[in-house]
Amino acid sequence: MDIKAFNRWSIEGIQVQDPGLVDYINLKPRLVPKTGGKNVGVRFHKSKYFIVERLINKVMNPGHKGKRHIISSGQKTGKAIKAYDIVEKALTLIENKTKQNPIKVFVKAIENAAPREEILTIEYGGARYPKAVECAPQRRVDIVLKLMTQGAFQKCFNKKKSIESALADEIIAAYQMSQNSVAISKKLETERQADSSR
Secondary structure, eight states: OOOOBTTTBOOTTOOOOOTTTTTTSBOOOOSSOOOOSTTTTSTTGGGGSBHHHHHHHHHHOOOBSSSSBOOOSTTOSOOHHHHHHHHHHHHHHHHHHHSSOHHHHHHHHHHHHOOSEEEEEEEETTEEEEEEEEOOHHHHHHHHHHHHHHHHHHHHTTSSSOHHHHHHHHHHHHHTTOTTSHHHHHHHHHHHHHHHTO
């Protein structure tokens, strides 16, 4: 039986090209991508969730920016059904705009926007120095999902643009490697800083 994501989009033929992310982007589809957090606290278990479900979870709570929660109202209610509807509508918009399977576009966008390096600050003799380190594969996926959702909320909060449209545009921009994507621009900035601090 061929299970499709949201009972609409097939996963058949979609492959993760980045060898570092193959084990961390799960493409096992579910009719209703809602596990209910039964494995919260089990280390590395979130990578076993369908990647679209992880996006839904991020839409519910996109996390911190600069050690404080950014925008914490509007769409960010923590209601799973609302986040589910937002992601389904965003994927429909992606399909209409690109004429491609939206799951395939989303997976490629994650591969394009996942940072390979990041900066750590080390203290040596009372002075602080930036040091470039490689980014762990699961963290790469976590970071890109956070940046995509935060970028989408930034572009629609208190504006006429809807969250569905903003999220679809963010994913399409990341798929096309465009600097209009918050995730892509942040990735390039971080990797540029890592290069200069070697």
